[in-house]
Each structure stands twice: as structure tokens, then as C-alpha cells.
Amino acid sequence: MIPDEFTNSNFENYQRLSKVQESMYQSTFDYLKLFKIETGTEGRKKKIIPPWNFGFVAVFGEQRLKELPSSERPAVKQKHNNYGIGKTHLQVSLAKRLIKDGFNVVIVSDVMFMEQLMQAKKMSDEGESYNQLLRNVLNADVLIWDDIGKVNWTEPRERMYYTIINERYRSQKPIVFNSNEDRGSLAEKIGYAAASRLIGQADEFLLETEGADWRLKKGAKTHV
Numbered sequence: 001m002i003p004d005e006f007t008n009s010n011f012e013n014y015q016r017l018s019k020v021q022e023s024m025y026q027s028t029f030d031y032l033k034l035f036k037i038e039t040g041t042e043g044r045k046k047k048i049i050p051p052w053n054f055g056f057v058a059v060f061g062e063q064r065l066k067e068l069p070s071s072e073r074p075a076v077k078q079k080h081n082n083y084g085i086g087k088t089h090l091q092v093s094l095a096k097r098l099i100k101d102g103f104n105v106v107i108v109s110d111v112m113f114m115e116q117l118m119q120a121k122k123m124s125d126e127g128e129s130y131n132q133l134l135r136n137v138l139n140a141d142v143l144i145w146d147d148i149g150k151v152n153w154t155e156p157r158e159r160m161y162y163t164i165i166n167e168r169y170r171s172q173k174p175i176v177f178n179s180n181e182d183r184g185s186l187a188e189k190i191g192y193a194a195a196s197r198l199i200g201q202a203d204e205f206l207l208e209t210e211g212a213d214w215r216l217k218k219g220a221k222t223h224v
């Protein structure tokens with residue numbers, strides 16, 4: 001469930017050297033604090049789960065970047081980099097803590113998950129595989145959606161996004177998400193109705209993030 005690359009990721013080994021890293025870390029931690037396990041009078045445990053979503057999005061999304069003339073792209077990409085800044089690292093760290101505390105957390109990665117859903121929909125098993133996948137993401141206490149809006153837009157995909165996001169919105173269950181798209185381009189990728197609910201429900205927990213790519217920094221180090 002936790003991608004291999006992030007087996008060792010946690011809050012403790014997320015370095016906070018820049019303002020962006022500090023605010024990304026702090027907001028993830030503040031969000032974590034909204035979850036509680038309370039013990040009732042008869043000793044029964046009760047989960048307190050916030051209805052708010054929590055998201056990291058780009059300032060200047062991938063889709064918009066691709067639409068720029070190629071001569072302008074490198075400068076804008078450099079200025080507003082959103083890749084490798086630790087979005088997944090922090091949200092996986094959050095997931096690990098919530099799982100440890102007893103919450104039921106499901107992590108999906110956009111490309112793989114959308115593919116699985118589309119495959120399951122085509123199967124001739126009276127919708128069993130498809131419903132199972134759907135139940136899994138609709139019932140989780142917390143759904144973590146990594147890289148949302150990565151796949152290209154298609155009408156059936158837009159319907160899928162809407163179904164899941166709207167259902168969780170209706171039952172006031174949170175979605176934690178991160179994207180290389182910005183608020184505007186994310187809406188174009190997942191559909192306006194889905195984006196309105198996803199982003200609207202994040203309220204103060206929506207961060208537009210950009211900074212230095214950690215992967216490039218590491219690469220540079222190993223090559224000197």
C-alpha cells in the first residue's frame with residue numbers, strides 16, 4: 001500500500017530548510033492534529049475525523065506549462081517547480097501516523113488507480129470488481145490520492161472522479177491529495193464539479209506549493 005520509495009519516509013526525516021518545506025510540514029502536522037481517538041464512558045473508542053480535505057497543488061500547473069511556447073517553458077518551470085518537493089513524502093508520513101493511531105487509510109496513485117477502475121468496469125462480473133474498488137475508496141476513513149489529475153482527461157474518467165469525490169463529500173469524509181496541476185488546470189483534468197468539491201472542502205488546508213526539486217539536488221550531490 002505504501003509505495004517502495006516511501007518505506008522510510010516520515011515526519012522526522014523530512015528536512016525543513018526552506019520556508020516552503022516548513023509550511024508544508026506544519027500544515028500536514030496541523031491537519032494530523034484534527035484526528036483523534038476518544039474513549040467513551042463505556043470504554044468504547046470513537047474516531048474523530050475532520051470533514052476537511054487537505055491538498056498540495058502547484059502554482060503553475062503541468063497542463064498550463066505544456067501549453068506555453070517551448071521557448072518560455074524552461075524559465076516558468078524553473079520558477080514554479082512543483083516536482084520532487086516532498087508532497088508525497090509528507091502525505092505518506094501522515095498516512096503512516098493515522099494508520100498507527102487506528103484509522104483506516106487508503107492510498108491510491110492516480111495513474112494506476114484510474115487504470116484499475118477502467119479495467120474493472122470492463123469486466124463481465126456484474127460489476128463486482130468495480131464495486132469492490134469503489135467501496136474500498138468510499139468507505140476508508142481517509143483517502144489519500146497521490147498525483148490527482150495526472151492522467152489525461154476523458155469523459156468516463158471525469159465521471160469517475162465526480163462519483164468518488166462527490167460521494168465522499170456527501171458523507172463528509174476527507175480526501176488528502178496532491179497534484180502537479182494548479183487549481184485551474186486541475187479542474188480541467190478532473191472536471192469542474194469534482195474540483196469544486198475537492199478544493200472547496202479543503203478550505204484552509206489547500207497549499208499552492210513550489211520549490212527546489214529534491215531529486216535533482218540528490219542527483220547533483222552524487223555526481224560531484
Ligand SMILES: Nc1ncnc2c1ncn2[C@@H]1O[C@H](COP(=O)(O)OP(=O)(O)OP(=O)(O)O)[C@@H](O)[C@H]1O
Nearest residue numbers: 009013014015082083084085086087088089214215
Ligand atoms: N524536505 C525533504 N526532506 C527529505 N526528503 C525529501 C524532502 N523533500 C523530498 N524528499 C525526498 O525526495 C523524493 C521526492 O519527493 P516526493 O516524491 O515526496 O516529491 P513530490 O512533491 O511528491 O514530487 P512529484 O510531484 O514529482 O510526485 C522522495 O524520495 C522524498 O522522500
Ligand SMILES: [Mg+2]
Nearest residue numbers: 087088146147
Ligand atoms: Mg509525488
